[in-house]
Amino acid sequence: MQIETQHEDFEGHSWIGNVLRKLHIDIPLFLGLLLITALSFVILYSASTQNLDVLVKHGMRSCLAFLLMICLAHVNPYQFKRYSTILYTFGVVLLVAVLLLGVFGKGAQRWLDLGFFRFQPSEMLKIATPMMIAWYLSEHALPPKSRELVGAVILICIPTLLIAKQPDLGTAMLVASSGAAVLFFAGLSWKFIVAGSAFLGALMPVIWHFLHDYQRNRVLTFLNPEADPMGKGYHIIQSKIAIGSGGISGKGWLESSQSKLDFLPESSTDFIFAVFAEEFGLFGCIGLLTLYLMVICRCIYISWQAQDTYSRLLAGSLSFTFFVYVFVNIGMVIGILPVVGVPLPLVSYGGTSMVTLLAGFGILMSIHTHRKLLPT
Amino acid sequence: MSRRYTINNSAAEQRIFLNRVVAAFILILVLIACLIVRLAYLQIVGHEHYATLAKENSIKIAPLPPTRGIIYDRNGRILADNIPSYTLELVPEQIPDLEDTLQKLQELLQISDEKIEQFREQVKRNKRFASIPLLLRLSDEQVAEFMVVRPFFPGVDIRAGLVRYYPYGELVSHVIGYVGRINEQELKTLPEANYRGSYHVGKSGIESAYETDLHGKTGYVENETNAQSRAINVVNANDPIPGVDLYLTLDIDLQKTAYDALEGYNGAVVAIDIKTGGVLTFASRPGFDPNPFVFGISAKAYKELQESESQPLFNRVLRGQYPPGSTLKPFVALAGLEYGAIGFQNRMFCPGFYQLPNSTHKYRDWAKWGHGSVNMNDAITESCDVYFYKLALTLGIDSMHEFLQKFGFGEKTGIDLVNEKPGLFPSREWKRDVRKSAWFPGETVITGIGQGFTQVTPLQLARATATLANHGKVVQPFLVNRVLSHGVTLPPNTPKDPVLPVHPENVDNIINAMINVVHSSRGTAKKIGLGMPYKMAAKTGTAQVFTVKQKEHYNENQIEFKLRDHALFIAFAPADDPKIAVAVVAENGGHGGTVAGPIAKKVIDQYLKMVAASAN
Numbered sequence: 001m002q003i004e005t006q007h008e009d010f011e012g013h014s015w016i017g018n019v020l021r022k023l024h025i026d027i028p029l030f031l032g033l034l035l036i037t038a039l040s041f042v043i044l045y046s047a048s049t050q051n052l053d054v055l056v057k058h059g060m061r062s063c064l065a066f067l068l069m070i071c072l073a074h075v076n077p078y079q080f081k082r083y084s085t086i087l088y089t090f091g092v093v094l095l096v097a098v099l100l101l102g103v104f105g106k107g108a109q110r111w112l113d114l115g116f117f118r119f120q121p122s123e124m125l126k127i128a129t130p131m132m133i134a135w136y137l138s139e140h141a142l143p144p145k146s147r148e149l150v151g152a153v154i155l156i157c158i159p160t161l162l163i164a165k166q167p168d169l170g171t172a173m174l175v176a177s178s179g180a181a182v183l184f185f186a187g188l189s190w191k192f193i194v195a196g197s198a199f200l201g202a203l204m205p206v207i208w209h210f211l212h213d214y215q216r217n218r219v220l221t222f223l224n225p226e227a228d229p230m231g232k233g234y235h236i237i238q239s240k241i242a243i244g245s246g247g248i249s250g251k252g253w254l255e256s257s258q259s260k261l262d263f264l265p266e267s268s269t270d271f272i273f274a275v276f277a278e279e280f281g282l283f284g285c286i287g288l289l290t291l292y293l294m295v296i297c298r299c300i301y302i303s304w305q306a307q308d309t310y311s312r313l314l315a316g317s318l319s320f321t322f323f324v325y326v327f328v329n330i331g332m333v334i335g336i337l338p339v340v341g342v343p344l345p346l347v348s349y350g351g352t353s354m355v356t357l358l359a360g361f362g363i364l365m366s367i368h369t370h371r372k373l374l375p376t
Numbered sequence: 377m378s379r380r381y382t383i384n385n386s387a388a389e390q391r392i393f394l395n396r397v398v399a400a401f402i403l404i405l406v407l408i409a410c411l412i413v414r415l416a417y418l419q420i421v422g423h424e425h426y427a428t429l430a431k432e433n434s435i436k437i438a439p440l441p442p443t444r445g446i447i448y449d450r451n452g453r454i455l456a457d458n459i460p461s462y463t464l465e466l467v468p469e470q471i472p473d474l475e476d477t478l479q480k481l482q483e484l485l486q487i488s489d490e491k492i493e494q495f496r497e498q499v500k501r502n503k504r505f506a507s508i509p510l511l512l513r514l515s516d517e518q519v520a521e522f523m524v525v526r527p528f529f530p531g532v533d534i535r536a537g538l539v540r541y542y543p544y545g546e547l548v549s550h551v552i553g554y555v556g557r558i559n560e561q562e563l564k565t566l567p568e569a570n571y572r573g574s575y576h577v578g579k580s581g582i583e584s585a586y587e588t589d590l591h592g593k594t595g596y597v598e599n600e601t602n603a604q605s606r607a608i609n610v611v612n613a614n615d616p617i618p619g620v621d622l623y624l625t626l627d628i629d630l631q632k633t634a635y636d637a638l639e640g641y642n643g644a645v646v647a648i649d650i651k652t653g654g655v656l657t658f659a660s661r662p663g664f665d666p667n668p669f670v671f672g673i674s675a676k677a678y679k680e681l682q683e684s685e686s687q688p689l690f691n692r693v694l695r696g697q698y699p700p701g702s703t704l705k706p707f708v709a710l711a712g713l714e715y716g717a718i719g720f721q722n723r724m725f726c727p728g729f730y731q732l733p734n735s736t737h738k739y740r741d742w743a744k745w746g747h748g749s750v751n752m753n754d755a756i757t758e759s760c761d762v763y764f765y766k767l768a769l770t771l772g773i774d775s776m777h778e779f780l781q782k783f784g785f786g787e788k789t790g791i792d793l794v795n796e797k798p799g800l801f802p803s804r805e806w807k808r809d810v811r812k813s814a815w816f817p818g819e820t821v822i823t824g825i826g827q828g829f830t831q832v833t834p835l836q837l838a839r840a841t842a843t844l845a846n847h848g849k850v851v852q853p854f855l856v857n858r859v860l861s862h863g864v865t866l867p868p869n870t871p872k873d874p875v876l877p878v879h880p881e882n883v884d885n886i887i888n889a890m891i892n893v894v895h896s897s898r899g900t901a902k903k904i905g906l907g908m909p910y911k912m913a914a915k916t917g918t919a920q921v922f923t924v925k926q927k928e929h930y931n932e933n934q935i936e937f938k939l940r941d942h943a944l945f946i947a948f949a950p951a952d953d954p955k956i957a958v959a960v961v962a963e964n965g966g967h968g969g970t971v972a973g974p975i976a977k978k979v980i981d982q983y984l985k986m987v988a989a990s991a992n
Contacts, residue, residue: 143392184396185397185400186393187389187395187396240422240426241430242430244418244425244429244430245423245426245430246423247420248419248420277415277419285419289408289411293404293408296404300401304397308386309393312393316393320400323404327408334411334414334418336411336414
């Protein structure tokens with residue numbers, strides 16, 4: 001037997017509250033997401049140089065993603081736990097399939113063409129990996145010992161390496177960090193964390209040694225985009241001009257000159273934050289960051305309130321990964337991180353990342369709205 | 377279901393988790409603070425700077441491709457030059473209607489459909505804001521015609537640049553190689569940043585082997601542009617670093633002598649400076665004109681080259697693999713002495729053929745009635761086959777393989793060029809692994825006279841000859857003079873065993889016999905020795921292209937030209953103080969002494985004259 005709970009947050013009995021509650025929707029989180037999504041239309045309208053087609057497509061994609069979120073919120077978190085291994089295994093098999101297709105199709109491939117739509121298995125692993133690690137660690141006593149650590153690291157490495165091979169370094173990094181976040185929340189000893197970081201650091205020169213000259217050049221460009229001002233560096237230089245010229249208060253909506261005249265490439269996708277910063281200035285940026293922070297706070301609150309180890313670890317990891325998304329994208333656009341293909345969550349146009357993100361929020365809502373009342 | 381929801385041992389686990397949540401939250405706050413600090417820096421401190429840059433929406437970055445290094449011969453004559461050329465370039469992003477523009481340009485400048493198609497391919501592969509060439513090497517008239525209408529073509533412009541030119545054409549085509557348009561394959565492996573704005577890459581020869589050095593480092597310029605995206609002012613520039621100028625060891629006059637001497641034959645001439653290993657001539661005939669490749673050779677012209685019977689695209693020096701024939705004999709003889717299989721003065725009787733015990737198969741000597749009683753000196757001077765059949769059998773294939781491999785047979789020389797062929801010197805293991813069959817004594821017999829499985833490249837032959845002349849001190853062939861070519865990064869090749877363990881007196885004996893090849897009345901190359909002012913040591917060779925049946929005789933005049941024997945010749949001079957080693961292969965030239973010998977003589981004559989002249 002499980003008991004549905006209405007908790008302290010919303011004691012109101014308005015009919016709309018009732019409906020949302022019946023839908024297993026967490027209202028503060030829902031409102032936060034809605035607000036950011038609404039803002040995304042405003043920015044996209046400007047970034048796409050007022051292209052309504054783009055807005056319609058973005059709208060359709062958002063609806064689909066929100067629908068999926070609501071569906072997942074209905075699922076009992078126990079089911080997530082139960083299907084963790086299956087989902088993970090399935091995802092890895094699909095990754096291998098994609099890789100083989102790439103080998104036979106003579107070229108890099110990330111997609112699995114299912115005829116009616118193209119599916120990107122690496123997106124699925126963004127959720128399946130933390131689920132798997134959370135399940136694996138929750139089956140053992142916390143904090144994880146060295147044996148569990150080794151197991152978890154292997155489980156993280158399999159999808160990460162497969163995705164990195166595609167090659168999709170951005171996604172690989174997100175998958176790895178979502179898995180690592182679970183380990184962190186499970187209370188992995190600081191000793192291991194420090195040793196692990198040191199080991200990774202020490203591994204770099206070894207890997208470097210085995211690279212070809214041209215591969216080294218790629219890595220150098222990746223780390224120092226300014227060295228390739230016509231490629232990745234071009235993005236960075238233009239994006240810095242856009243952001244800097246925005247100043248404190250911004251040039252105003254639809255007034256960004258950099259993106260309009262096509263100086264800023266990928267202005268509606270990965271570099272959309274630059275458009276926003278140019279139009280709304282420092283105040284706007286702080287506002288957007290605050291909005292993101294509010295969503296993150298709610299997510300962390302949800303993981304705090306979660307009632308079993310699995311839910312806690314999964315919720316913690318999903319919340320943290322959401323932050324990583326925000327940080328990596330903005331960090332790249334403002335030139336403090338290397339350029340990797342990570343979109344600004346909920347705002348960037350295109351890709352399947354929006355669906356994946358909202359699926360994650362669906363799981364968080366499910367975890368929160370299926371708690372039972374504890375005897376106090 | 378609810379069983380799973382019971383909280384097991386939760387107090388401790390929850391506490392750990394809550395601690396971590398707090399840690400994570402603090403981390404998140406710190407990192408967000410970092411973002412805000414950086415944003416504040418860009419938008420408050422940097423605002424003025426960036427606002428100026430953004431004012432005219434006007435910063436465009438363009439690559440500044442470096443000037444490719446020039447290639448000189450040893451005397452500073454230019455073998456690969458850069459000449460000015462005008463290129464018509466398009467930036468798709470700035471063109472309102474690309475198809476319309478292409479059509480108009482095609483009419484205006486008479487551009488072929490093939491070129492337009494190539495351009496479309498390039499557009500697909502490049503970024504939209506990249507400048508892509510449509511037409512290379514515009515004539516002055518074409519430049520003038522376009523400049524008149526230039527304002528009506530936004531995003532289209534003419535760029536003055538330098539392109540490769542090979543003044544000596546086919547003469548050095550195989551050693552210098554050529555540059556061509558970067559293709560899809562190369563796009564993946566070339567360092568992206570360094571090749572922006574470069575359309576050419578070395579495809580073969582020196583141009584390919586020293587690509588990194590010749591290319592140099594790309595710079596870039598930040599231009600302020602007007603609304604039509606044309607540059608009006610330079611904001612910031614980072615100059616390119618030009619490629620390294622290469623000085624080769626090659627001597628273009630000597631190369632020409634060698635190439636001309638080969639006239640009438642397909643073949644190769646290699647000459648090596650024994651003292652240094654520097655390659656003096658590297659002639660592969662026929663060559664081809666590399667200049668059309670620079671601008672994209674037409675499919676028809678390329679097909680003609682590829683299908684030509686004389687294979688002009690084939691680098692015979694580096695990749696031609698020929699049976700060495702009798703040119704192998706001095707090395708087999710030296711093996712015999714070193715392994716104690718025979719003494720220099722030991723005599724054998726040559727009746728004109730040789731039979732293995734219990735076999736009726738006759739291994740014939742080129743002299744039908746035989747050479748009579750011969751010692752090693754006679755066997756080399758007269759090129760007696762029977763002597764070497766017997767010697768090979770005494771030595772055995774294992775010893776021969778071990779010894780000849782040290783002279784570089786069956787291995788790449790490691791010259792500073794790419795795609796070298798290794799040739800082949802057979803061994804028991806090779807036959808077992810590759811041919812899946814046991815080694816037969818008959819195969820040892822014919823290996824002794826350089827027939828059978830053995831294959832050598834002309835370069836290998838020259839290297840082995842130079843090493844022999846150098847009394848076993850291995851001569852490592854190379855083309856780029858590292859001292860003169862400042863800043864070359866390619867590391868030099870060092871030979872595996874720098875000095876071969878051979879006895880000087882044995883080498884002297886072999887060299888004396890090789891001198892007799894040219895200077896004694898019974899030598900197979902005595903004709904070229906007449907009136908020679910210096911002493912040359914040499915060996916002739918004739919390599920069978922097809923096998924004469926047991927009952928038949930080889931008659932040069934009765935067989936088709938392309939089935940005739942290859943003529944080979946190795947030589948070095950002066951014999952007492954060797955300066956130059958030469959290997960000549962004239963395909964289907966018949967007898968080595970008659971055809972290949974005079975070619976080698978011309979090269980050596982000229983080189984020794986040059987050395988004497990520069991000494992004065």
